[in-house]
Amino acid sequence: MSAREEILRRIRGATRDIKVKDPVADVAVDWVYGQPTPLDDVVDTFIENIEDYKARITRSEASSTGQAIVDALDELGATTVLVPDGIDAGWVAALEAGGKTIVRDTALSHYELSDTDAVLTGARVAAADSGTICLDHDDTQGRRALTLVPDRHVCVVREDQVVSDIPEALIRLKPAVEARRPITWISGGSATSDIELDRVEGVHGPRQLFVVLEA
Amino acid sequence: MTIDQSRSTRREVDRNRLTPAPPTESYLGMPAFPKGVKSELGNQQLRRNLRHATTTIRGKRAMRQAEVHNWQEMRTAAEQIKNRVGRHLDHYLIQAEEKMTAAGITVHWARDAEEANRIVVDITKSKNTDEVVKIKSMATQETDLNEALEEAGIAAWETDLAELIVQMGHDKPSHILVPAIHRNRSEVREIFLDEMGNWGAPAPADISDDPPELANAARLHLREKFLRAEVGISGGNFIVADTGSLVIVESEGNGRMCLTLPETLISVVGIEKLVPTFDDLEVFLRLLPRSSTGERMNPYTSIWTGVTEGDGPQDLHVVLLDNGRTKVLEDPVGREALRCIRCSACMNVCPVYERVGGHAYGSVYPGPIGSILTPQLRGVSSPIDQSLPFASSLCGACDEVCPVKIPISDILVHMRHKVVEYKKGKRPIPTGERVLFKGLGWMMAKGNRLAGAQTFTKTAGKLFKRKQYIGPIPIPGYAANWTNARDIPMPPAQTFRDWWAEREDTK
C-alpha cells in the first residue's frame, strides 16, 4: 500500500464515528466572512499602526508623490534604486531628476540585488487595523526577491487601497490567488524578539520600510 | 562559573561534522518529567530568563486580545473551522493535493518521521548540493530531519535567530515560538563568538551583548548562506485546501529568504494543518499573531500557490506528514488537540512551564500542548510520555487563552486516565499509586475518618509553628515522585473544620 493510501485508510478508520459525511453539514461555522472592522478613521489607524512598527510613513498628493519618493530615498541614504517595470513613468522621471540611479530587474542575480540600496514598489491593498501592506507581485511590485534582498523598501500605497482589516483585504487579494500569483504581507520592517523578547527592528528582510501614502 | 572558565571547557569543534553537534541525549531517552524538573528547577538563570520572557509576552497577548471587539466569536469560528477539517481530513487532503498538483507542486505522503526524512534527503541529493537552508519548523524538529541530513552528508542550516542560537549552542529548543528563550543576551554573545566562525562568517570580534548587534551578527553570518543556497526547507502554518496555497508567518525575513531564493523548496507539513478555504485565513491570520508574539500582525506572511515562472523556487515539494496524527484523530476526546496552530500562548501562561522551562517536557512540544499532544503522538508506553499528562496543576489558564479553544485541562485528565488504564493493562497487581489513592478514597469517604487524619497534621503544624516550608521530604519509594521536587508547605496549626466550628461559635 502506498503511503498515501495508508494514511487515508488510517484517517477513515479514525473518523468512522463521524456519520455525517458532508463537512459543511457536519460542522456549522458561525462566522460572517469579509466584514469590515469598525474603526474611527481607517487611514489614521493605518498611519498609527505603521508608526507603531517603527516604520516611516509620509503623506503625499498624487502630484507630489515622485518628490516624496525622492525625499524618502534621501532620508534612507539610498542612491541606487530597483524599479519594477510597472512603476509610474512620472515617478521614474522624478527619480532621475533627483539624481538616483535606476536599476531595472533584468533577471538580476541575488548578489546584484543585495548590492542595490533600495527598492521602490506599489502595493495591492493595505489593512489598517494591523498595519499590514499586501503585495501580490504584479508589475508594480516585481518578483518576490526584489522586496526582500535590498536593505530598504519604499512602498507607495494609495489611500483608496487602505481597508479596515484583513477580511476586506483578502477579498481584494482573491484574484491574485486565483491567478496563482504569490502574495507577501508586510507589517513594518523585518524584526525579531528572539533575544530576551526584546524587539529588534531589522534582521534579514529590508531593515527599513518607508511608506508613501498617496491621497 | 565565570565566563572564561566556561569558554575554556567548551567542546572542540568536531571536524567530522558538517554542522554543530546537537546534545547527545534524544528526547525519548530523556528522564520522565519529574526527574527533568529536578535538574531544570536548579538552574537559576533559566528560571530568571523564563520568568522575564513569559511575563512580558503574557501582558502583550492580553492587550492584543482586548483590542479585538469580536475575539471570542473569532475563537469559536476557528474552533469550528478546524473541527470541520479534522473530522473530514481525507476529503480536504485529497482536495488540497489536487489543487497543489495542478499548481505545479509535487506532493509526497509520509507515514512517519523516517519516511519524511528519506523523501527530503532523496530530493536534496538529486540536486547535487551538500547544504540546505531551513526556516523554523516544528514538523522537521519532530522528525529530527537535521540529523538525517547530516548523516546523508548534507548540512542543514537553521536560519531563525533563536534556532541559530540553539544550533550553535549545541542545544535543544525550549519553546515553540522563541526556542532560545532559556538563553540571555550574554550567553548568546558567548555562543556566537565561540561558534559562528567554525561554520561560516564569524561574529565581529568586538560584538557586545546588545540585541541589535547580536541580530546583525546573525544577518552577516546567514546572508552568504541564503544567497548561495540551492535548496530551502520549510514547514507550513496552513495549507488552503480550495486553492492549494501554502502559508507561512514569520518575523525576521529568514523565512522569505528560504522560500524565495533557492531553486528548490521542500515543505514538510503535518496533515492537520489544513484550512478549507482561502477566506478562512481571515480568522487564523488575525488570531495567530496576537496570540503568539502579542503583535497585531507578524512582520511577514508568505502565501504561495504553486510555481510562478521567473519568481521564486521552480521546483516545489510538499511532504504531508502523519507521524502519529491519525492516532490522535482516533480518540474523540484527544483529537481536539489537532486544532492546535502552535501559537504558544498556552505555555506562556502556564505556571508549570514558567518554572521548569521547555526541556523538562522531553519533546519538541513543551508546555500544556506538549503534555496532551506528545503522549498521543508517541503513545504512553515510555516513562516520559506517561508522566507528561501529570505535568500540570489543572489551573485552566491555558484553556482561556487558546485561540482555537482546545479544552487542554479536560484532555489532560482524559490522558491521565489513559495512562492509568495502560499501566493497569500492563500490571494487574496494584501499583503504589493505586493503593495510595484507594486509601485516600477510604479516608475522604467519611467525615470522621478525615477529621482523625487532620488531628495528626494539626499536631505537626503546631510542632513546627514558625517554619513555612518543610522542604522536599525524602520519602522513599513511590511518594518520592510527588515530593522530591516540591517544597511541602507546613500543615496549618488549625484545620478548616476547627476554624469553621470556631467561627460558628463566635457568631
Ligand code: SF4
Ligand atoms: S494549544 Fe492552543 S494555545 Fe497552545 S499552542 Fe496550540 S493553539 Fe496555541
